[in-house]
Amino acid sequence: MLSSKADDLACKVRSKDQRGLARVLSMVENGHPLAPPILHSLFNPERSSLTIGITGYPGTGKSTLTNRLITYYRRHGCKVGVIAVDPTSPFSGGALLGDRVRMQEHSTDPGVFIRSMGNRGHLGGLSGTTRDALEVFAAASYDPVLVETMGVGQAEVEIASLADITLLVLVPGLGDEVQTMKAGIMEIGNIIVLNKADRPGIEQLEMFVNASLDLIPDQTARPSVIRCSALSGEGIDKLTDAIVSCVSLGTGRKIIARRRTKLILRSIIREKGRELARKHVSDRYGSVEGAVESILQGKTTPYEIGELLSGFLTNKRENDHERNRD
Amino acid sequence: MLSSKADDLACKVRSKDQRGLARVLSMVENGHPLAPPILHSLFNPERSSLTIGITGYPGTGKSTLTNRLITYYRRHGCKVGVIAVDPTSPFSGGALLGDRVRMQEHSTDPGVFIRSMGNRGHLGGLSGTTRDALEVFAAASYDPVLVETMGVGQAEVEIASLADITLLVLVPGLGDEVQTMKAGIMEIGNIIVLNKADRPGIEQLEMFVNASLDLIPDQTARPSVIRCSALSGEGIDKLTDAIVSCVSLGTGRKIIARRRTKLILRSIIREKGRELARKHVSDRYGSVEGAVESILQGKTTPYEIGELLSGFLTNKRENDHERNRD
Secondary structure, eight states, X not given: OOOHHHHHHHHHHHTXXXXXXXXXXXXXXXXXXXHHHHHHHHOOTTOOOOEEEEEOOTTSOHHHHHHHHHHHHHHTTOOEEEEEXXXXXXXXXXXXXXXXXXXXXXXXXXXXXXXXXXXXXXXXXXXXXXXXXXXHHHHTTOSSEEEEOSSOSHHHHHHHXXXXXXXXXXXXXXXXXXXXXXXXXXXXXXXXXXXXXXXXXXXXXXXXXXXXXXXXXXXXXXXXXXXXXXXXXXXXXXXXXXXXXXXXXXXXXXXHHHHHHHHHHHHHHHHXXXXXXXXXXXXXXXXXXXXXXHHHTTSOOHHHHHHHHHHHHHHHHHHHHHHHXX | OOXXXXXXXXXXXHTTOHHHHHHHHHHHHHTOTTHHHHHHHHOOTTOOOOEEEEEOOTTSOHHHHHHHHHHHHHHTTOOEEEEEEEXXXXXXXXXXXXXXXXXXXXXXXXXXXXXXXXXXXSHHXXXXXHHHHHHHHHHTTOOSEEEEOSSOSXXXXXXHHTSSEXXXXXXXXXXXXXXXXXXXXXGGXXXXXXXXXXXXXXXXXXXXXXXXXXXXXXXXGOOEEEEOOTTTOTXXXXXXXXXXXXXXXXXOHHHHHHHHHHHHXXXXXXXXXXXXXXXXHHHHXXXXXXXXXXXXXXXXXXXXXXXXXXXXXXXXXXXXXXXXXX
């Protein structure tokens, strides 16, 4: 599957060449045709590098927390990768830039590699890019790799969940109802971080979170709840301890590898599936837009096209069957 | 495409038979094999029935607003359909039930048909169910059909956006930052409803919302902002006027029909595409789980499987080409 150029770039990533790493990340982000063979070469289901997702509403101090974690892991001699997911929107751009400035202190440290990922096209695209970038960072021996997302929409949660362990960051005073009522929000974090723990309302928040966690049907999957202050650094040690026990006790490397592999495969199936279906529709109607025209003219319906796509599948299988009999 | 049984059920829906309608909605929800031919028969890209999505954070009074809109449209002689989207979660179930009780006053009115849709399986499933249920309601001459969702996650926004017009409900005091910082949240509503307008903080909220809307690049698509109090009923007339002008001035029936058709087709392409890709993977590895095993054993990678799916597509097209030359 590997061309010599893809092979060369994969080698550069593995040998920790920073310019090679940057180049491959750009290829992943731009959907370069060499990206799949490079990723195929770099992928290791049992990689030891841990990826940590950090998610939560804006204003919960995610960037400050990320910054603290970078400092902590650097002190322990780790090379740290960071993916900062920036959905480009007129409503978030400004504030986001301000946040990211806090990470600048690490930008001259060669042991830290920070990469911002923009929202190119649809959200599925950004999720695919993050998924692949995590594998590239891991192959270049960055351990851990932190993924920080904006907000807690479905897309952001999905992106953060691509990591091996997800931290959900909550703070007192942002409105407990809003923070926790969102369907299933508590189910997305392996660790719930109660940040800004020096603020009033921390007791109520912790009680509320614990009461909500009591409702989880499978209590063996109950996330740990850690109070900390990213600003002062208090509680960061407890948090990193919780991350370690999350790996060793809670889940284990093998289970993490299986979960990660499933997630990546499922997401690639979704991506390629849409591509396949679009292609079939285009083959028949010239383009998806052409199919829309046919529907508007009353010649077909989206449901008939859906049945055609299912039927195509059945025919294909029958053809394969024929071929096997030859 | 129609079997006589599907034809019979489609007729019942069109002739406004309530039991037939309920039955078809259940078939749609359960993925019954007759659902696609029935939907094919009922689908009308230029249907006159208007569908209205209502979305916003919990606690913003969406159910009370829905209730008001039902009352308003009933007074004007309309038959009103309601789809209440309930993502089943231990963290939302209780509160939700309480909210929905408010709609009970309409439950004995034969001109109102309320249907709760649960989150069966993954979120894509619920979105597909809502998409199809809207077409069924429209075919049974319910006009308007209201879709009320929980929260403002990506999935909820997607579901509400399946409607022709979307109302985004905000309230003073829920934390302006949280309400509007979420990437692009303001872009999802055709009309922004500032509910609980009698509460303190309404002025600031309105200023904040307008300042955010000033940033939208295309100001012709700027949503209108309507203050109201769903509880007292004040401002509901202004809201329904805004809905009317949204249809007649802002977009027009033809543009709505085109947008709706595109959305439905795109969502069916996504759904069937995943099905197709899963099938191909299963054909090769026995099951998706079998592919995961192969990856964990180091025999392949998700990226190689992705390339196989792309390659399958290319081969298929080549085969078609061969066939055309015969």
